[in-house]
Amino acid sequence: MTADTADSPSTAAPAFDAAALVARQHAYFDAGRTQDVNLRIIALRRLYDAIKANEGRIAEAMHADLGKSPDETYLSEVGLVLSEISYQIAHVRRWSRPRWRVPSLLSFPSSSVDYPCPKGVVFVMSPWNYPFMLALDPLVGAVAAGNCVVVKPSDYSPSVSRVIADILAGVFPPEHVACVLGHHDVADAILEQPLDHVFFTGSKAVGAYVMGACAKICCPVTLELGGQSPCIVTPDADIDLAARRIVFGKFLNCGQTCVCPNHVFVHESVHDGLVAALKREVRRQYGARPLENPAWGHICKRRHFDRIVGLVDPAKVVLGGRMDPATLRIEPTVMDRVTLDDAVMADEIFGPVLPVLTYTDIGDVWHEVAARPTPLAAYIFTHDPATVDYFKRRLRFGSGCVNDTVMQLTTSNLGFGGDGASGMGRYHGRFSFDTFTDVKGVLTVSTRLDMPFRYRPYTKAHMAVVRLLER
Numbered sequence: 001m002t003a004d005t006a007d008s009p010s011t012a013a014p015a016f017d018a019a020a021l022v023a024r025q026h027a028y029f030d031a032g033r034t035q036d037v038n039l040r041i042i043a044l045r046r047l048y049d050a051i052k053a054n055e056g057r058i059a060e061a062m063h064a065d066l067g068k069s070p071d072e073t074y075l076s077e078v079g080l081v082l083s084e085i086s087y088q089i090a091h092v093r094r095w096s097r098p099r100w101r102v103p104s105l106l107s108f109p110s111s112s113v114d115y116p117c118p119k120g121v122v123f124v125m126s127p128w129n130y131p132f133m134l135a136l137d138p139l140v141g142a143v144a145a146g147n148c149v150v151v152k153p154s155d156y157s158p159s160v161s162r163v164i165a166d167i168l169a170g171v172f173p174p175e176h177v178a179c180v181l182g183h184h185d186v187a188d189a190i191l192e193q194p195l196d197h198v199f200f201t202g203s204k205a206v207g208a209y210v211m212g213a214c215a216k217i218c219c220p221v222t223l224e225l226g227g228q229s230p231c232i233v234t235p236d237a238d239i240d241l242a243a244r245r246i247v248f249g250k251f252l253n254c255g256q257t258c259v260c261p262n263h264v265f266v267h268e269s270v271h272d273g274l275v276a277a278l279k280r281e282v283r284r285q286y287g288a289r290p291l292e293n294p295a296w297g298h299i300c301k302r303r304h305f306d307r308i309v310g311l312v313d314p315a316k317v318v319l320g321g322r323m324d325p326a327t328l329r330i331e332p333t334v335m336d337r338v339t340l341d342d343a344v345m346a347d348e349i350f351g352p353v354l355p356v357l358t359y360t361d362i363g364d365v366w367h368e369v370a371a372r373p374t375p376l377a378a379y380i381f382t383h384d385p386a387t388v389d390y391f392k393r394r395l396r397f398g399s400g401c402v403n404d405t406v407m408q409l410t411t412s413n414l415g416f417g418g419d420g421a422s423g424m425g426r427y428h429g430r431f432s433f434d435t436f437t438d439v440k441g442v443l444t445v446s447t448r449l450d451m452p453f454r455y456r457p458y459t460k461a462h463m464a465v466v467r468l469l470e471r
Contacts, residue, residue: 016180016182016186016189018186018189018190018192018193019193021150021174021178021180021190022121022150022190022193022194022195024174024175025121025148025149025150025175025176025178026120026121026148026194027175028148028173028175028176029118029120029121029147029148033175033176034118034143034146034147034148034176035118035146037092037093037096037146040092040143040144040146041089041092041093043143043171043172043176044085044088044089044092044140044143044144045089046171047085047140047143047167047168047171047172048082048085048086048089050167050170050171051078051081051082051085051136051167052082054163054166054167055074055078057163057166058073058077058078058132058160058163059073059074059078060159061157061159061160061162061163062077062131062132062159062160064159065128065131065156065157065158065159065160065300066128066129066131066157066253066254066256066297066298066300067254067296067297067298067329068253068297069294069295069297071295072252072253072295072297073132076130076133076252076253077130077131077132077133078132078133080133080137080409080410081132081133081136081137081140083410083412084136084137084140084141084412084428084429084432085140087412087429088140088141088144088429088432088433089144091429091430091433092144092145092433095116095430095433096116096146097116098113098114098115098116099113099114099116100112100113101113101114101441103443104469105469106451106454106466106469106470107443107445108449108451109445109446109448109449110443110444110445110446111443111444112441112442112443112444113441113442113444114439114440114441114442115439115440115441115442116145116433116437116438116439116440117146117437117438117439117440118145118146118147118436118437118438119145119147119196119197119220119436119437119438120147120148120195120196120197121147121148121149121150121193121194121195121196122142122147122148122149122150122195122196122197122198122199122436123149123150123151123152123190123191123195123197123198123199124138124139124142124149124150124151124152124199125151125152125187125198125199125200125201125202125210126138126151126152126153126154126201127154127201127202128154128156128157128300128301129253129256129257129258129300129350130253130257131153131154131157131160131161131164132160132163132164134201134224135151135153135164136164137427137428137432138199138201138222138427138432138435139151139177140432141427141428141431141432141433141435141436142197142199142432142436143176143177144432144433144436145432145433145435145436145437146437147196147197147436148175148176148177149176149177149178150177150178150179150180150190151164151168151177151178151179151180152179152180152181152182152186152187152190153165153179153181155181155182155183156300156301157300158181161179161181162181164179165179165181188213191210191213191214191217192213192217193217194217195214195217195219196219196220197219197220197221197222197435197436198210198213198214198219198220198221198222199221199222199224199425199427199435200221200222200223200224201224201225201258202224202225203225203226204225204226204421207223207225207423210223211223221424221425222417222423222424222425222426222427222435223418223423223424223425224258224376224416224417224418224423224425224427225258225376225418225421225422225423226258226348226350226376226422227262227348227372227373227374227375227376227377227418227421227422228262228263228345228347228348228349228372228373228375229259229260229261229262229348229375229376229377229378229379229397230261230262230263230264230265230365230369230375230378230379231246231249231261231262231263231264231265231378231379231380231381231405232264232265232266232362232365232378232379232380232381232382232391233246233264233265233266233267233270233274233380233381233382234267234270234362234380234381234382234384234387235267235269235270236382236383236384237270237381237382237383237403238381238403239270239273239274239277240277241381241403242274242277242381242403243274243277243278243280243281244277244281244285245381245403245404245405246261246264246278246281246354246379246381246405247278247281247282247285247332248285248405248406249261249379249404249405249406249407250332250352250354250405251282251285251286251332251352251354252406253297254296254297254298254299254329254330254351254352255349255350255351255352255353255354256299256300256350256351257406258350258376258377259376259377259398259399259406259408259409260377260405260406261354261379261405262348262349262355262375263338263344263345263349263354263355263356263357264354264355264356264357265357265358265359265365265368266356266357266358266359267358267359267360267362268358268359268360271356271358274356275318275334275336275356278319278334278354278356279318279319279334282319282320282332282334286332290320290331290332291322291324291329291331296329297329298327298328298329299328299329299330299351300328301328302328304350304351305323305325305328305330307351308330308349308350308351308352308353309323309330310343311343311344311349311351311353312333312335312344312353313335313342313343313344316335316336316337316338316342317333317334317335318334318335318336319332319333319334320332320333320334320352321333330351330352330353331352332352332354333352333353333354334354334356335353335354335355335356336356337356337357337358338355338356338357339357340357340368342355345357362387366390366394366395369395369397370395370396373420373421373422374396374397374398374418374419374420374421374422375397375398375422376397376398376399376418376422376423377397377398377399377400377401377406377408378391378395378397378400379400379401379402379404379405380400380401380402380403381402381403382402382403383403388402396419396420397419397422398416398417398418398419398422398423399414399415399416399417409428411428412428412429413429413430414428414429415427415428415429415430415431416428416431417431453465453466454466
């Protein structure tokens, strides 16, 4: 599973008028207030400056909610948002220009143009695991494309959500961008309104619910979900480097990352070397006693802590395994000689537990990955061109890396998104702009010349021309 925006405490959220909020945003949009690309860029620059000015508050809030260190907060949240804003500012003028197309000779003489147009009012629902980045990244793309936005951060990261609300209130009028706080009933109320696009990041179960709600209002939706993202280590891999990058990707944010390696398939011939290297890397990156490391975070919710603890088989733990229920902290844990029948392989772990499975024939790995729901990400460590080619072209997954993990998220030039059970739609960079844009195709036909062959009655000569042009 992935971070869940819709499971929440029983405490009711304060009532608010969702219909009035969305109506005000529609009025603001219909007045053309978001159309000017120059004004969009000014707004994005103000947002950039506000984030920079609030870095300290963001870091404090992130530590309160997730135990993240300031360095990890910048690396995996703030820095990525700033980078995305800079990328949008640098490219949005070009993306917003009309795109001339070659018209059909059937409409000669004419011109055909695609006009990128903002969709209208966008609703962004973000989760608790990366509460700042996953709220702001899609918002940035929606604003760059010229939309009004309602964003609802997760109520399970309340400190970060309040900072987001303060930052956005200082940059945008609520008719342009509004941040609403509360529980799932707030999201439900907004989903009943006439929205033009919904962007949801969270679990598959809640994603299906959101998609159903969007179907009722005929609203397009982007779903960023999750899955059991595999990592494959082949015999020719650089084992020490693979271990370093696997440990980084797996235990970033205590394993609460939707694209982290869920489990590792390692070839039997390099199994012992990889396990030994994983142990060294965990100690090097997190120390001999990670629970005493102030930079090591914690699991966000008690029920997720209990769920993760229940997945650990002590007989298969070769590193870590210690837990602190009082602080919801779990050591980076490596389980070895795991089988597909073990409880830890039943679903996405979403925590700091790394199962290691062995294989002898990579064909078995391809088959096993294909047999499970399509993952959000996949990773492989190899130098064999044929293996890399199969991984890229034949294996289904949302995004991935060759000889690294999770770093595909740092590149605005790459589209990010799921496939099948792990989601639908893409964002980051140009993909974000396109996600929140409707392309309006307009054909302008001359009135000086009117070609007769399309009009009845159809003669043999007319149809000969049509058959010549339409083939």
